[in-house]
Amino acid sequence: MxxxxxxxxxxxxxxxxxxxxxxxxxxxxxxxxxxxxxxxxxxxxxxxxxxxxxxxxxxxxxxxxxxxxxxxxxxxxxxxxxxxxxxxxxxxxxxxxxxxxxxxxxxxTFAKLERNRALSAMQLLENVKQCKLAISPDEAIHKLLLNAETENEDLRENYDDEAQKLKSKLNGVNKKKKALEVDKDDIKQTTFSSLRDEMEKEIQEIKNKYDLLIEQKDKEIDDDFNNREDLIAKELYKFSSKLEKLDKIKSDLSESFQMELNNKVENIEKCSVNFQNSRKRFDNLHSMISSVLVSENDWMTAVYTSDICTASDKLAEDIKALPDLETMSGVKIDSTKLTLRMKEKITVSENRSMLSADIEPLKGMCIINDISGGNNVMVITGEHIFKKQSIIVVVDRNGSVLRQDTFKATSSLSHSRFCDFLSKFQVASVCQPHEIGVYDIRDGSYRTKDLSDVSSWPSGRVVSCVATDRPNNNIFVGGESSRNVYVFDNKLRHQWVLELSEPIEWPRNLAVDRSCIIICDNDGKKVYEVTVDKSNVKGTSELAKPDSGKVQLRPKSVCTDSNGFIYVLWASEKLFGRGHFVLAQYSRDDERCLIDERKLIGEPSSFSVLESQDEDVLVVAYLETVGTYVISDVASTQNVEVLSCHDE
Structure with missing residues (x-):
């Protein structure tokens, strides 16, 4: 109408x-x-x-x-x-x-010029089409699945080779064990027979002497072979444990690879609509340009060519902005991790030197609250004492500031901020009294949630720490004077509450390592490893405390590295203006033995592990500085770099 x-x-x-x-x-x-x-x-x-x-x-x-x-x-x-x-x-x-x-x-004349512009626009679209629309999303997915099948086959072959090597060693040890049992009986029989022959030749007076000698020899042989059997048993346990760990690593690699594969397929499918729309726009615009050129109408060419060229330029830019399906169809499994992650022991360097870093927000009346290491980058959080502000600073491993953001405090009483990396670019952060958020290190965007809005979060409770379960994209939040640990997903949606059991009082700091949570109980002066299955606690064990003589140590901070080792920062009350600080390292096996401890200079408040392809680095936050300790699988004397937040 x-x-x-x-x-x-x-x-x-x-x-x-x-x-x-x-x-x-x-x-x-x-x-x-x-x-x-x-x-x-x-x-x-x-x-x-x-x-x-x-x-x-x-x-x-x-x-x-x-x-x-x-x-x-x-x-x-x-x-x-x-x-x-x-x-x-x-x-x-x-x-x-x-x-x-x-x-x-x-x-x-003008129509002829406009037709030439239309032909140029058509040629540009043809070139862009050949560049970005040459391969369809379905073809890219097919190629991706073929690559995935090849990589899975390589993984199976590498796993079979490593497993076969360990099984061969186990068979060799079992043969040695059986041979020892035979040798033991033969040696005993020969020794006893020889002693008995000599005893029969001797007179009755020295018979008791030979009886005693037999008993002594029997005990010596038993002791010797018992020791050797113990060594073999340890070897059996060692290689059996390695085989179990190899199975677990292979399973983890397969699971992470499948997740990456699914994500890539999902991303390509998401792009499919944009590719189809671009093709339709291309076909429509191509048809329109052809119609104008075929019509040979001067006024039609003069009136419509300008709009056609504008639409052509916009479509060309949109097609150039489409992701490269050829790149998205690539996928690879790092099978070298089957051997790289089987380290038995690592060491932390001891020496140190100074390196200045101009971290502007931390100057003046600012103090560092927490630090978290990611992939070649670390995030430092702190608070300004008098301005009622909290800060987040992103720093690379050389001490260069990548970005820094300041946030207004929601409370005048307390605004300490804590953090932990959630993914490559996202950091989970909590700020006292009861704020939780996810910070993006690329653009500084920050999504927040008030914990008071969670029905199970008691009124007046103050957050004390935060840790992340990166494989599952979960965030764990602890509160002061409470055994409850609250779990959120990466969208800040509340998932469940984990209720810790006695004798744990409340978590001052925590770390998540697979199905375990390591709790720093500052009031209880102990560190616990808690095995969990989502909201259920399966078991609780205490980690050994370093020997500090008469000094009472409390756990301040905890973290884990990519090899499964645990690091705990123990600190004493200040004596004569100075504190006593100990870095303790715990083994990766089920017993979690204390395998190394050393005193740290300065007054560290927290630490984390900075990951890289070359070597992991233990980053330690002081009130106004950041120290880096190189972690290696052999004894190392590499330097410790200290990133100062003030000009020296």
């Missing part, structure tokens, strides 16, 4: 008159076609039925149009196009009047 040009009534459209440049209803259309005063309009009138017919073409549409008349001199046909006035049709007389000194071009 449209307003008719003839009768001005709102009626169904029956035709369009290109001379009147408006729509006609059915009655006005009939009058138009019969009235002799409008006979020159007939060949320029298009009925709706003709427009909807299958044989209606662009050439027919062009034939309906006519060369426009000059708006200023209606009795003159427009033979020029005024570029100065946005391609306005004008006649020759206009060039001596209103359009004097304007850029007026002959319509045929």
């Amino acid at each position: 449209r307003k008719c040009f003839g009768c001005t009534n709102l009626l169904k459209v029956a035709a369009y008159c290109f001379r009147c440049n408006d729509f006609l209803c059915c009655n006005c259309y009939k009058f138009h076609m019969k009235n002799n005063t409008l006979k020159d309009h007939r060949q320029h009138t298009l009925s709706i039925d003709d427009a909807e017919s299958k044989d209606f073409s662009m050439k027919k549409l062009v034939s309906l149009r006519y060369a426009p008349r000059c708006l200023t001199h209606p009795d003159k046909i427009s033979d020029l196009c005024c570029n100065t006035c946005n391609n306005l049709p004008v006649c020759t007389l206009c060039t001596y009047g209103d359009h004097k000194d304007h850029n007026c071009i002959d319509i045929k």
Whole structure:
């Protein structure tokens, strides 16, 4: 329904008159076609039925149009196009009047130039299509799945080779064990027989002497072989444990690889709509350009080419912005991790040197609350004592500040901020009294949630720490004076509450390592490893405390490295203005033995592990500095770098 040009009534459209440049209803259309005063309009009138017919073409549409008349001199046909006035049709007389000194071009010449622009636009689209639309999403997924099958086969072959090596060693040890049992019996029999022969030759007076000698020899042999059997048993346990760990690593690699594969397939499928839309836009624009070129209508070329070229440039930019499906179809499993992650013991360097770092927000009355290491980058959080602000600073491993953001505190009493990496670019953070958020280190965006909105979070409770389970994208939050640990997903949706058992009082700091949570119980002066299954606690064990003599140590911070070792920062109360700080390292086996401890200089508050391809680094946060300790699988004397937050 449209307003008719003839009768001005709102009626169904029956035709369009290109001379009147408006729509006609059915009655006005009939009058138009019969009235002799409008006979020159007939060949320029298009009925709706003709427009909807299958044989209606662009050439027919062009034939309906006519060369426009000059708006200023209606009795003159427009033979020029005024570029100065946005391609306005004008006649020759206009060039001596209103359009004097304007850029007026002959319509045929201008149309030829516009056709050349349209051809260039079409060529650009063809080039872009060959670049980005050459491969379809379905082809990319097919190629991705083929690559995935090849990588899985390589993984199975590498696993079979490693497993076969360990099984061969186990078979060799078992053979040694059986041979020892045979040798033991043979040696005993030979020794006893020899002693008995000598005893029979000796006189009765020395018989007791030989009886005693037999007993002594028997005990010596038993002790010797018992020791050797113990060594073999340890070897059996060692290789059996390695085989179990190899199975677990292979399972983890397969699981993470499948997750990566699924994510890539999902990402390609998400891009499929954009690729299809780009193809449709390309086909439509290509058809439109072809129609303009085929029509050879000068005015149609002059009027529409500018818009076509604008749309062409926009489509070209959109196609260039599409992701590269060839790159997205690549996938690989790092099978070297089957051997790289089987380290038995690692060491932490001891020496240190100073390196200045200009971390501007931490200067003045700012103190560091927490630190978290990621992949070649670390995040430092702190608070300004008097400005009621908390800060997040992103620093690379060389001490260069990548970005820094300041946040207004929600409470005047406490605004300490803690953090832990959730993924490569996202960091989970909590700020006292009861804020949780996810911070993006790339652009500084920060999504927050008020823990008071969680129904199970008691009113007035203050957060004490945060840790992440990166493989499962979960965030663990502890609160002061409470055994409850609250778990959220990476969208800050509350998942469940983990209730710790006695004798744990409350977590001052915590770390998540697979199915275990390591708890620093500051009030209880102990560290616990808690085995969990989601919201259920399966077991609790205590980690050994370093020997500090008469000094009472409390756990301040805990972290784990990529090899499964645990590091705990123990600290004493300040004596004569100075504290006593010990870095303790615990083994990766089930017993979690204390395998190393050393004193640290300064007053560290927390630490974390900075991961890289070359070597892991233990980063330690002090009140105003950050120290880095190199972690290696052999004894190391590499330097410790201290990143200072103040000019030296």
